[in-house]
Amino acid sequence: MKKTFLYLIVAAVLSLSLAGAASAFSFDLHGSMLNTMTSTNNANTLKDQLKSGITDIFTNNTNGNGKTANYWNTVFDEGNSVFYAKTKVRLRFEGKSDDGRAKFVYGFEGGGYYWGDTNFDLSGDSKTTETRFAYAQLAILNGKITAGLQKTGLNQWVWTETAAGLKYQTEIKDLKLTVAWFRGYDEFGSTSKKLANNNDDFFFLKTEGRVNNNLNLGFFGLYDHLNKEKKYGTEDYAVNYTARYYWLGINGKFKANKIFGNFDAIYNGGYMDFNSGTHMTRRGYLGNLTVGYKINDRFKASLNTLYVSGDDNPSDDTANNFDSVDVDIKCGIVLFTKDSLSGNADNFVSDGPFINDKGLINIALQGEYQIDPKNKVRAAVRKLYTAEDMNYIASKPKSNDIGYEFDLWYAYKYNKNVVLKAEFGYLVTGDGADQLAGPSGNADNNIYQTSVGMVLKF
Numbered sequence: 001m002k003k004t005f006l007y008l009i010v011a012a013v014l015s016l017s018l019a020g021a022a023s024a025f026s027f028d029l030h031g032s033m034l035n036t037m038t039s040t041n042n043a044n045t046l047k048d049q050l051k052s053g054i055t056d057i058f059t060n061n062t063n064g065n066g067k068t069a070n071y072w073n074t075v076f077d078e079g080n081s082v083f084y085a086k087t088k089v090r091l092r093f094e095g096k097s098d099d100g101r102a103k104f105v106y107g108f109e110g111g112g113y114y115w116g117d118t119n120f121d122l123s124g125d126s127k128t129t130e131t132r133f134a135y136a137q138l139a140i141l142n143g144k145i146t147a148g149l150q151k152t153g154l155n156q157w158v159w160t161e162t163a164a165g166l167k168y169q170t171e172i173k174d175l176k177l178t179v180a181w182f183r184g185y186d187e188f189g190s191t192s193k194k195l196a197n198n199n200d201d202f203f204f205l206k207t208e209g210r211v212n213n214n215l216n217l218g219f220f221g222l223y224d225h226l227n228k229e230k231k232y233g234t235e236d237y238a239v240n241y242t243a244r245y246y247w248l249g250i251n252g253k254f255k256a257n258k259i260f261g262n263f264d265a266i267y268n269g270g271y272m273d274f275n276s277g278t279h280m281t282r283r284g285y286l287g288n289l290t291v292g293y294k295i296n297d298r299f300k301a302s303l304n305t306l307y308v309s310g311d312d313n314p315s316d317d318t319a320n321n322f323d324s325v326d327v328d329i330k331c332g333i334v335l336f337t338k339d340s341l342s343g344n345a346d347n348f349v350s351d352g353p354f355i356n357d358k359g360l361i362n363i364a365l366q367g368e369y370q371i372d373p374k375n376k377v378r379a380a381v382r383k384l385y386t387a388e389d390m391n392y393i394a395s396k397p398k399s400n401d402i403g404y405e406f407d408l409w410y411a412y413k414y415n416k417n418v419v420l421k422a423e424f425g426y427l428v429t430g431d432g433a434d435q436l437a438g439p440s441g442n443a444d445n446n447i448y449q450t451s452v453g454m455v456l457k458f
Contacts, residue, residue, distance in 0.1 A: 310359025333425025
């Protein structure tokens, strides 16, 4: 891991060189490491198949003139059993001026590295280190301005991941206000090295605050101005097009005596204009509601209902599927990204709240029990559907029934920095799984995923 050690050496040298400048900056180093060993009877659930991001990879094919739909349909094909081990590490270097008005942050990430692959083999040399944070922050105008590669933090279903841009945050009494501009992508010409003005710009406004002791509310609006030309990141496109999208949302948290919960209601609108002359309208929406009851100080239970719209007609000029910018969602162990050791190590079916362009329905009964200060267990039973029927394989009946999933998490607090974990997810597939089983149309009846590992933070 030559790059990783180089970054560490640079950080160490910088810290030592400035250690005497007590009147300028103070420094901190923070980090985390995840190690997991995972086993499953279906390796297809580990392929990072559906990535969130404004790539329109899930939108419909408009009468053959628009973006050809790029659907994944091998999720539940009878995949091979596999056992693997993986490591993911993050380090974050922070410098702060003594007056607290200026801050510098640089963070990088290694992983997830499979034990034994070319990036984590016997020589231990990796070339896949990623810059995760690189920003400066100033206290100014009764708030703070952050410039550079930073966490967006807009909404858990729309945009949480990092992006490069400029953000202003302030507080007015109990109200928090954020205004931001981010640049998603700007292609450089291959020969001239000049900007091609292929701009992808995001603008958002977000407010959140306490209404009373029992209710917190937030509102946000996000506007996205896209110009796509053949390639965006690693995704190829059939045609060139421009798009204008927006998201309008309200979210909140509430509590009353032993009752607690949270909710989100989001509308995703806009349009796409293809160079072929085709015009497509986007009309997607998402609703999320969790209501829980705190039985006692150690045990609480909740019911979650999530509805994410999908597209029912791939031949018309309207995309009714909800799209996310860049998220990692919590929605069980087997399919999604952020609720498991495996998902956090970058192995999942989807990191957004959808399956292809068909949306998602999740109905989950959840429980959490703090056995003692060191031991904690959590469990969930969920029913999963797509919002619209899948009809990829003509020989199989169309269906939206993905199946029932049973999840169990156990965590042991080893000390204040380390948590040891064991997790087990079991999906009993429904009729809709056959539509996501590749050419065979025969899904595994039951898919399990089990992991043990540790998470260290400092």
